[in-house]
Amino acid sequence: MRSFTSLRGRLTVLYAGLFGAALLFTAIAVFFSVGGEARRQVQSELTAGGAVFDRLWSLKADQLAEGARVLSRDFGFREALASGDAPTVESALDNLRGRLALDRAFIVGADGSITGAADVDPAAVEKLWYALDGGATSGVLRLNDSAYQAVAEPIMAPQLIGWVVFAERLTEAEMASLESLASIPLTATVMTQAQGQPWRSTDAGAVDPDLAQLIDAARTDSKPLALDTAQGESLTLAKPLAAMGEGDRAVLVLRYPLKLAMAPYRALMLTLALVGLAGLGVLVFGSWLLARSITRPVAALDEAARRLRDGEDAQVSVATRDEIGRLAESFNAMASGIREREGRITAMALTDQETGLPNRRALEAALAQADPAGLYVAAIGVDRFLQLRAALGYRLAGEVLRQLALRANALSPDAVCARVSSERLTLMLRARTLEAALVDLAELVAALSQPVRIDDQTIDVGLSAGLAAVLDDHPVPAVERAGIGLDQARAARRPVAAFDAAAYGDPASKLSLMSEMLRGLENGELAMVYQPKHDTRAGAVTGAEALVRWSHPVRGFISPDLFVGLAEETGHIRALTRWTLEQALRDQAALRLAGHDLTVSVNLSGRMLGEPDFAAEAIGMIAAADGRICLEITETAVIDHPETAHDIIDRFRAAGIAISIDDYGSGLSSLAYLKQIRADELKIDKEFILTLDRSARDALLVKSTVDLAHSLGLKIVAEGVETAESLAILTGMGCDLAQGYFIARPMPLTGIVDFLDQARLVEAPKSPAAKRA
Numbered sequence: 001m002r003s004f005t006s007l008r009g010r011l012t013v014l015y016a017g018l019f020g021a022a023l024l025f026t027a028i029a030v031f032f033s034v035g036g037e038a039r040r041q042v043q044s045e046l047t048a049g050g051a052v053f054d055r056l057w058s059l060k061a062d063q064l065a066e067g068a069r070v071l072s073r074d075f076g077f078r079e080a081l082a083s084g085d086a087p088t089v090e091s092a093l094d095n096l097r098g099r100l101a102l103d104r105a106f107i108v109g110a111d112g113s114i115t116g117a118a119d120v121d122p123a124a125v126e127k128l129w130y131a132l133d134g135g136a137t138s139g140v141l142r143l144n145d146s147a148y149q150a151v152a153e154p155i156m157a158p159q160l161i162g163w164v165v166f167a168e169r170l171t172e173a174e175m176a177s178l179e180s181l182a183s184i185p186l187t188a189t190v191m192t193q194a195q196g197q198p199w200r201s202t203d204a205g206a207v208d209p210d211l212a213q214l215i216d217a218a219r220t221d222s223k224p225l226a227l228d229t230a231q232g233e234s235l236t237l238a239k240p241l242a243a244m245g246e247g248d249r250a251v252l253v254l255r256y257p258l259k260l261a262m263a264p265y266r267a268l269m270l271t272l273a274l275v276g277l278a279g280l281g282v283l284v285f286g287s288w289l290l291a292r293s294i295t296r297p298v299a300a301l302d303e304a305a306r307r308l309r310d311g312e313d314a315q316v317s318v319a320t321r322d323e324i325g326r327l328a329e330s331f332n333a334m335a336s337g338i339r340e341r342e343g344r345i346t347a348m349a350l351t352d353q354e355t356g357l358p359n360r361r362a363l364e365a366a367l368a369q370a371d372p373a374g375l376y377v378a379a380i381g382v383d384r385f386l387q388l389r390a391a392l393g394y395r396l397a398g399e400v401l402r403q404l405a406l407r408a409n410a411l412s413p414d415a416v417c418a419r420v421s422s423e424r425l426t427l428m429l430r431a432r433t434l435e436a437a438l439v440d441l442a443e444l445v446a447a448l449s450q451p452v453r454i455d456d457q458t459i460d461v462g463l464s465a466g467l468a469a470v471l472d473d474h475p476v477p478a479v480e481r482a483g484i485g486l487d488q489a490r491a492a493r494r495p496v497a498a499f500d501a502a503a504y505g506d507p508a509s510k511l512s513l514m515s516e517m518l519r520g521l522e523n524g525e526l527a528m529v530y531q532p533k534h535d536t537r538a539g540a541v542t543g544a545e546a547l548v549r550w551s552h553p554v555r556g557f558i559s560p561d562l563f564v565g566l567a568e569e570t571g572h573i574r575a576l577t578r579w580t581l582e583q584a585l586r587d588q589a590a591l592r593l594a595g596h597d598l599t600v601s602v603n604l605s606g607r608m609l610g611e612p613d614f615a616a617e618a619i620g621m622i623a624a625a626d627g628r629i630c631l632e633i634t635e636t637a638v639i640d641h642p643e644t645a646h647d648i649i650d651r652f653r654a655a656g657i658a659i660s661i662d663d664y665g666s667g668l669s670s671l672a673y674l675k676q677i678r679a680d681e682l683k684i685d686k687e688f689i690l691t692l693d694r695s696a697r698d699a700l701l702v703k704s705t706v707d708l709a710h711s712l713g714l715k716i717v718a719e720g721v722e723t724a725e726s727l728a729i730l731t732g733m734g735c736d737l738a739q740g741y742f743i744a745r746p747m748p749l750t751g752i753v754d755f756l757d758q759a760r761l762v763e764a765p766k767s768p769a770a771k772r773a
Helices: 007-073 075-083 086-099 122-133 172-180 209-216 258-309 323-349 360-369 385-392 394-411 434-448 478-491 507-523 560-570 573-593 606-610 612-625 642-654 671-676 696-711 724-733 749-761 768-772
Strands: 104-109 138-143 146-156 160-169 187-193 225-229 232-241 249-257 375-382 418-421 424-430 452-454 457-459 463-469 496-498 526-535 540-552 556-558 599-603 629-634 658-664 681-684 715-719 737-739
Touching (some): 007 075, 007 086, 007 146, 007 172, 075 146, 086 104, 104 146, 172 187, 258 323, 360 424, 375 478, 394 424, 418 478, 424 434, 478 496, 507 526, 507 540, 507 560, 540 560, 540 749, 556 560, 573 599, 573 612, 573 749, 642 658
Parallel strands (some): 658 681, 681 715
Antiparallel strands (some): 375 424, 375 463
């Protein structure tokens, strides 16, 4: 099968197929030409045979008519017939029958009687009488299932008294004598048909239906036609004959098999076939030799191309000077050019184009070939590199890195020092332990930190470095871990630090946490809890803060600080906020049905204050649910988009939604924010409340904040109330609302309903502790 997929096989098959097709076309043309010529010859012979039969039939009819005429005019015979002398008439008929060798000689009277043929079927006699009466004088006559050539002459005495009929039987011998007169061995048969009956041959046998159809269509000028029979195809000529019988028909059928006509040409056809097959064999062999001469150099080129594809050296040696030889020369030149370009590309792929130093790919290749035992990767970064590049330009900044790399190579000749980023060099170090590697790296950084002189300029550089061991089961590669160690060193404000896996954590799991959170929102993994807010003046719970909790099916409880922060960073905070608001509105409606009308506070991310379409969506949701919602925002929420944030806050307040400034005092608190953010309440951060009963300084700060908020028309909420003393102090300061574990811990909807129901049972609560009891 492989030979038919190769070029050599296809060429051989192509040439052989073309020659075979031409040979087959020639054979078909010769066959049809010979067949046509044979048909024309046979048709001509059949036509000639039909003409000969017509002539012989006429001669025979004339002979019979002459004898019948002599008898019909004989006076004695007429007198005997007229007088009814039957013996004399029959004697005359017998005498004439013997003398003329007639098969039949009889008299048909004018009255329909018959003399001299007593064995003839009366029905046949009746049909003959009608034909004679109608003027028939000669033709084919069928008597007793036998066909005869018959003639009739009227007997006048002086009136018509009958007809004398002479007939010769059309036997196989008679037909054979006729066939012998033809130049070809044809077959002659006379067919007859009585009125309403099928055609029959001379021996009364049945006629093939196809032949009968041909006979029915026969005319005096018919031409020979092809006819399929049980013996094969033959050319058939049907010539109508006169019939002596009322309604009867007769026809002469001449047939000649085509296989006899083709017999003289069989030797010629066989010779042509043998010659063609021999020529085909020679052509196949010659085509194979030609194809091999073409495909050998092509195969060599193919093999060389495969080696070139696999990165091997490839040259082709072709001695011919034809097109294939020139193709081989072009291929060799192309291969040489590719090798040269590959060398340049490889050098470019392993080199930093700005400094000419090895790049990260070259460093990783060197690490792959080095023994990892006792091997460490150090990442050395230039501090404040962006400012340095802005002052010097890209070229000189790159030159600074190149000079540092040259220094490092001079201090550690065996190390590969590569530039892996714009401001970072990475090199390999060998040491017995991590502590020894850190000492060596610190010494190297100190040596490299000396000023660099470029173009008569002295440039001071500050360096930091990170270190990572190559032999470590951490999934992050050593080069990246060294870079992370550099970032950790800068964060800790240290010149050198080793990669800290614990501090790095698992960023990959955090990346998948958001998709899991979205699925958790759909699967019901997230839930809402509510922490009551105690009104110090009314001595009752008038509100609650909605807090999100997530119980992961695999990771367990996940802190809101983790997934809420990630949601803000990744942009999924909108979906979380929408779900939180929808759930808070549903739970608030459930609280109303239970008889507790509370204001529910919902934390709103600062990012949502930069999306006006979300504000419209939230306002619509709250209005549709007839909710009483307070949105808690941090004082830093308006930093990124202050104008948009202030507009959205104004839209919320115009819609009747309260605004609370959350975690006041923990961020960049200033009077300017209190002036700009038009809020309804101010929520003091718990860091000031937790030590309120122990720190006079914190108490003073809280008191001043309460007074300031009241002066601005804001309510004050203190979160982190965990002791009765803190609640008493806040109540004395005039704080409006308190929230914390002393009031109640966050609880699910059913829990807060029970909590509020129990509070109602207390007629005169003295303290939140009593309510909680």
